[in-house]
Amino acid sequence: MSIRVQNLRRTFGTFRALRGITLEIGDHQLVALLGPSGSGKTTFLRILGGLDFPDPGNGRILIHDEDVTEQPAADRKTGFVFQHYALFNHLSVFENVAFGLEVRAKKVRPDKGAIRDRVLELLKLVQLDGLEQRLPSELSGGQRQRVALARALAIDPKVLLLDEPFGALDAKVRKDLRRWLRSFHQEIGVTTVFVTHDQQEALELADVVVVMNQGQIEQVGPPQEVYDRPATPFVYEFLGDVNKLRKPGRPDLFYVRPHEIQVLFAGDCTSEFHARIEHLFAAGPVARLTLRLLDSRQTIDADMTRQQLEDMGLSEGDEVGLKLAVAPSHTPARAS
Amino acid sequence: MNTPSRSTQDPLWARLILISLTVGFLVFFLFVPLASVFAEAFRKGVAAYFAALTEDNARSAIRLTLSVAAISVPLNAIFGVAASWAIAKFSFKGKSLLLALIDLPFAVSPVVSGLVYVLLFGARGLFGPWLQEHNIQIIFALPGMVLATVFVTFPFVARELIPLMQAQGNDQEYAALSLGASGWQTFRRVTLPNIKWALFYGVILCNARAMGEFGAVSVVSGHIRGETNTLPLHVEVLYNEYNFSAAFACASVLSLLGLCTLALKTFIEWRAGLRRRSH
Numbered sequence: 001m002s003i004r005v006q007n008l009r010r011t012f013g014t015f016r017a018l019r020g021i022t023l024e025i026g027d028h029q030l031v032a033l034l035g036p037s038g039s040g041k042t043t044f045l046r047i048l049g050g051l052d053f054p055d056p057g058n059g060r061i062l063i064h065d066e067d068v069t070e071q072p073a074a075d076r077k078t079g080f081v082f083q084h085y086a087l088f089n090h091l092s093v094f095e096n097v098a099f100g101l102e103v104r105a106k107k108v109r110p111d112k113g114a115i116r117d118r119v120l121e122l123l124k125l126v127q128l129d130g131l132e133q134r135l136p137s138e139l140s141g142g143q144r145q146r147v148a149l150a151r152a153l154a155i156d157p158k159v160l161l162l163d164e165p166f167g168a169l170d171a172k173v174r175k176d177l178r179r180w181l182r183s184f185h186q187e188i189g190v191t192t193v194f195v196t197h198d199q200q201e202a203l204e205l206a207d208v209v210v211v212m213n214q215g216q217i218e219q220v221g222p223p224q225e226v227y228d229r230p231a232t233p234f235v236y237e238f239l240g241d242v243n244k245l246r247k248p249g250r251p252d253l254f255y256v257r258p259h260e261i262q263v264l265f266a267g268d269c270t271s272e273f274h275a276r277i278e279h280l281f282a283a284g285p286v287a288r289l290t291l292r293l294l295d296s297r298q299t300i301d302a303d304m305t306r307q308q309l310e311d312m313g314l315s316e317g318d319e320v321g322l323k324l325a326v327a328p329s330h331t332p333a334r335a336s
Numbered sequence: 337m338n339t340p341s342r343s344t345q346d347p348l349w350a351r352l353i354l355i356s357l358t359v360g361f362l363v364f365f366l367f368v369p370l371a372s373v374f375a376e377a378f379r380k381g382v383a384a385y386f387a388a389l390t391e392d393n394a395r396s397a398i399r400l401t402l403s404v405a406a407i408s409v410p411l412n413a414i415f416g417v418a419a420s421w422a423i424a425k426f427s428f429k430g431k432s433l434l435l436a437l438i439d440l441p442f443a444v445s446p447v448v449s450g451l452v453y454v455l456l457f458g459a460r461g462l463f464g465p466w467l468q469e470h471n472i473q474i475i476f477a478l479p480g481m482v483l484a485t486v487f488v489t490f491p492f493v494a495r496e497l498i499p500l501m502q503a504q505g506n507d508q509e510y511a512a513l514s515l516g517a518s519g520w521q522t523f524r525r526v527t528l529p530n531i532k533w534a535l536f537y538g539v540i541l542c543n544a545r546a547m548g549e550f551g552a553v554s555v556v557s558g559h560i561r562g563e564t565n566t567l568p569l570h571v572e573v574l575y576n577e578y579n580f581s582a583a584f585a586c587a588s589v590l591s592l593l594g595l596c597t598l599a600l601k602t603f604i605e606w607r608a609g610l611r612r613r614s615h
Contacts, residue, residue, distance in 0.1 A: 050514065072513070073514040078514060103516055152515075
């Protein structure tokens with residue numbers, strides 16, 4: 001196990017940021033801490049990195065089976081990458097990456113040549129070779145992010161911790177960097193934990209997604225599992241679009257995702273619901289229909305392919321029948 | 337081009353009036369008095385000017401002024417960095433009170449700042465008897481003058497640093513720590529380079545005030561000629577004795593100090609501006 005956390009609590013004044021976090025993270029995994037703002041994910045990451053500490057006596061953290069709960073950041077050897085990179089503005093790219101090696105005690109500090117080799121090797125790894133003499137201010141956002149990554153890797157961290165790694169970048173760079181980070185992680189193999197509030201990012205990138213809410217872990221699992229089998233109402237609503245439906249004649253609400261609703265012709269006898277198309281949005285490969293149920297007056301979303309839509313010749317105002325394409329989830333929905 | 341459009345431009349007469357008002361004000365209230373200091377100083381010739389500056393009492397006053405500044409400016413640089421560090425980087429109870437206290441020396445009259453020390457350390461003050469018993473002289477001596485100067489000039493460095501350090505946040509320090517740097521390495525390699533221009537700026541302002549301070553130092557000095565007179569006090573003594581050209585000669589040294597400070601300040605602003613633009 002790379003990281004083992006037991007019953008971690010953290011309180012700020014009266015605010016309980018973490019309310020008993022227990023988690024195990026295996027070697028070489030890429031883990032996403034996913035949750036809305038205020039869910040405690042960044043606090044958790046900072047505690048893992050030794051930049052913050054749990055309430056005294058509340059929780060244990062083991063990294064590579066060593067108890068580091070009381071260990072300050074400087075001794076912990078966790079590579080931390082900050083949301084806004086926190087590069088040293090007055091130092092060149094080279095000096096930034098070399099920092100973690102230069103500050104070592106004389107006995108364990110590599111000599112100048114070795115530091116130089118290591119830094120250049122790291123810069124090559126993050127595809128910034130040739131830019132070592134630049135100042136951080138002369139780099140783009142994506143480049144700064146990669147300098148921060150190289151700087152964190154220079155100390156041979158036991159784990160790599162990334163706080164909202166793509167938060168400050170524009171959409172295009174985000175996507176490129178996301179893909180790059182995925183393959184980069186496969187290459188270096190260091191156990192990596194990153195914080196994000198973007199479910200798409202978490203699902204696309206991570207081996208394991210940890211969904212957090214209000215200082216607690218709601219669910220841990222591979223992306224497909226948390227998406228397909230959400231453990232709690234919160235996870236259901238937070239991951240992907242979802243409708244809350246009540247079956248005719250039944251009191252309980254259940255969740256169903258837009259792509260799990262099959263749209264039929266109005267007269268189809270297998271229909272479970274009847275609805276009218278209020279709005280049709282058909283840019284892209286998937287068409288999104290906003291439907292109003294005829295009996296309960298409730299509005300729900302359904303997805304269908306453009307091909308289906310054209311074949312059925314549907315347009316706004318049409319009446320349709322609906323059928324659930326999958327068995328309804330066993331997760332009881334929260335009444336809203 | 338940076339020419340303002342016609343609609344945002346003020347009419348010619350308004351601009352002329354504003355410019356001549358500003359220039360006129362500067363000439364009458366700043367330039368003429370400053371020039372007259374030098375004119376008055378050299379009235380009896382260059383020889384008399386330098387004689388007035390090299391005379392024993394003047395030399396002792398210059399020496400004392402330099403010693404007071406040499407002690408109080410480094411002290412305030414250290415206090416200032418410590419206070420701004422505490423205020424900008426930590427959150428604790430009573431932080432806003434501390435912030436207000438830092439400004440106290442700006443708020444109270446320098447005379448009061450001096451009197452406080454007389455009340456504490458003077459012969460009839462709180463610690464007076466104890467100090468006398470142990471033969472320690474604070475009031476009417478160098479320690480008292482340093483204390484008064486430190487008090488009066490305390491806000492300069494802290495005031496420069498606090499907003500800057502607050503704006504910079506802690507992330508770079510945290511980054512350094514997580515890379516294995518010690519607290520001292522973090523300060524020297526990360527914090528100090530980030531604040532060095534603001535610190536330098538605060539220090540020269542602090543120095544200018546320390547050398548020029550009159551009120552607080554006047555109260556604690558006792559005006560012993562050749563012993564506890566700083567340069568500003570020496571100017572006053574000469575002036576009261578109708579020794580105008582000598583008074584102005586010494587005053588001109590203080591004015592030169594002011595001009596140097598101004599030049600340095602401009603240089604630092606220019607340097608800091610260059611850096612800011614490159615970020």
